[in-house]
Amino acid sequence: MATTPQEKRIILKNIDQDGYTRDIDCYLANGGYEVLKQTVTKDPADLCKEIETSGLRGRGGAGFPCGMKWKFLDRKSGKPIYLVCNADESEPGTFKDRQIIHKDPHQLIEGMMCSAFAIQAACAYIYIRGEFPEGAKILEEAIEEARKKNFVGKNICGTKYSCEIYVHRGAGAYICGEETGLIESLEGKRAYPRIKPPFFPAVLGLYQCPTAVNNVETLCNVKHVFDMGGEEYAKIGKPGNTGTRILCVSGHVKKPGYYEFEVGSLTLGQLIYDVCGGLPEGRTLKAVIPGGSSAKVLRADERYTGKTKSGEEFDWSLEDIPLDFDSLMAAGSMAGSGGVIVMDDTTDMVEALGNINAFYAHESCGQCTPCREGSLWMKKITTRMLEGQPRLEDVDLLKSVADQIAGRTICAFGEACAWPTQSFVLKFRDEFIAKAEKQIKESSPSREPALAETE
């Protein structure tokens, strides 16, 4: 498959290239595990510094600096340190990690072993979502291959360092992607996210030991940071938004798919029109969710103004927004997991929100009251609106319910389920009202006499 010219493929470099297969021989023939061989000869503390220097930010959704995450690991406790790869890719609109696992599993394994060595992990786990049975099988096979070549297991590459990787399959719950929920699940319990404080994974993580939980793409990036050095890596992208980013584009574009770009090197408009071939014929852009379904929706016919983190004033149309962590945040949404969902003018926004609400109501773990009850309530409201009984007051009720959830729960799911509703009713209030008005008008002939009679 040809690479789009705007792309800069680091992680996806080999993926989809002719003749590239996922077995270890092919990986080795393409320079695989060379970085690991080098890495294990270095000082782990220096390696962690490299990551800090690189400015690598987590690719799971929150964009937390990876170096900082590793720095927080409690090394004084004397407890073993664990590395957990979060392969529970379940954010709607996101499908990047699966590609890596299916098509280049050794890159992940090498990235994990490099990371494990850098933090001196005693043991590493890959927590893969239950819906990826094939991916789990591929990883198991790949780990076995790597073990035979001494890249995983006892005395890696002939050094004193040993580390095993175990693949753990989830049972199909979105909440397992939340790192503390993931840890609970890994321990064999219900994936109820833990309270922070005190249960920061870096201090009291898996089995109450310090634990680093990193996304698949992040761990792959670690390998490349070690390869080119932190400073070199930091030159890719923008300051504070370094490296490349895999974006998964879905929805109303001609060429949906996964693309890897230098962070901030292109705008949303370039992505949609230049890379993805634009919208289907005769359609116009209506809205974009830029970072997975929980990110706030952005409306096409709106100006985005304000100040960036560095203090520069901006005035963007939707198409102008640069695709990096900070710009998207400045525009009122987030880069999230990199799942860009494009919606054209044929989209019924109430229906779109109903779909998202159904998902979050189904996936709320049920631990905290606001999220448990609020997510289902919002779903019930939007379902009723779609089933023909919308009310004018529903739009305000939806917002009020969402406002009662966000910021009041143990984990970020509260925000994840509230943000879509908050942003949809804020940006497309007119559509929600119109739906109700239309319904009232259509059903009024039968209603009005009844009202008149009671008077």
Added chain:
Amino acid sequence: MSETKKDDLVTLLIDDQEISVPKGTNVIEAAAQLNIEIPHYCYHPKLSAPGNCRMCLVEMGMPMRDRGTGEPIMDDDGKQKIGWMPRPAIACNTAAAPGMQIKTQSPMVKECQEGVMEFLLINHPLDCPICDQAGECRLQEFATDYGRGYSRFVENKNVKPKRTRLGPRVTLDDERCILCSRCIRFCQEIADDDVLGFVDRGSYSTLTCYPGKELANNYSLNTVDICPVGALTSNDFRFKMRVWFLKETPSICTESSVGVNTEVGSREGKIFRITPRRNDEVNDTWMSDSGRELYKQVEAENRLTAYRASGEEASPDEALDSGRALLQRKKTAFVGSGHLSVEEQFLFSKLADLAGAVRTDLVSHIEEGDGLLISADRTPNVRGALLTGLIEELPSQKLSALGEAIDAGEVENLVVYREDLLAAGLTKEQLEKVSILYLGTHQNDTSAIADTILPTLTVFEKSGSFVNQQFRLQRFMPAVPGPQNVGNDLLVLSALINAFPDQEDLSGIDHVWQEMGKNLAVFEDLLFLRIPPEGKLLEVPEKLRDLPYAEGKTLHFYPAAAKAPAG
């Protein structure tokens, strides 16, 4: 409780009121000391804090410090600036910290409380009129105190199972459950019987037992107590009585020497339930299921209500005369009980002295303890018998010495209080050789062959006190009146004592206490009404300190042999 050192205290500000609390105290408890209520559901003082109900959200601020230098940041008034968290924090899982400030009444907090209340109610059935929890329901109370008072919910409520049998004594209504997880944590953390859990997700989460298991441990009814709503109900109490009609009488459980503090709920002379009464030094907030059933003895079929003299049913006077006559005879032995109150043991002991008893025995009831709230000694007051001088040493398991004395002709009369001597090791032949005066509450094989019977009252019908395994003096009060014609134990004992010349009337409990204070150093300066609600630890006399007591470790009790942990 040991006194807290000053540097172990932290001072914080809650709603602008200053309070110092021991380190590690959470904000709910700290606020409670200021009489500020922070509503909560999932938090329970004796369980871990999962922080999931979100009812206890408060605004929290910490004194600001410069990130680089660590220097305090001051405002214009020279006070340290407070950095208020943008998000509300849960009070249950937030430990008090020096200089911390908490707002429990701010608009943001009020809005959070209203929101959570609304969420809790949208799928909660409105079946309060038939719900056993009504009247002591946190959902009702907090909805009134912290809710909006109206509902914006027009959708259909979730439907869940209404009558699930969780175990032999507990029934679950899933629709009422607010998923606070207290019951689950109780089973994990206190009962050590991890059988409960949630299945399904989100609002459809449902409490259930593990497949093939049931909530059958002897502490299962505590889950009903701690359930903040009417989801878990006791099969024994379900649909029997509205709780606001119940008179609550403080009492002590007689199941074992732990001396669990209880509350007896009764109405119009009938007991409906027994629930635990909090005592952090004895039973926390728990009690056993078996202890809750003890009220059934009050109306048991084998209750002793008839007086007997010379082997025939008789009037109270005739029975009393018959008893008095027996006490004038020689070769009389006394058999007391660890079920008697301190006052009764004192009078019984006095009676034995006056009657010139050949010997005095106590029947021991030793079984295996459960390590929690049932100790090996299944009577509540063996310590009392030792302190009052009824017995000098711990009773032996069987009354073989008494049996030998009967066989040898040294004992011809027996005064038996509450115990069954056949069960205690004597033979029918031995008992047939002696005349028996029996005092007690229920029929047994000994009462069946007694010549004289004076029926007495159960623990639920009288006042008195027990000394538990910790040598903690605890009192109980009468919850219901006794059966018609049945005399109070002290009245009966006093009447018997008055068969002897120059004896005072000791039928009043205060009088007994004055007398005990005069005669026994350990009770000096104590009066029945002065025993505090949480009990009073007695100074243990030297000779009683190292006796080989039967109890092993239970909650808040470490036998002398095992060293108690520091603090």
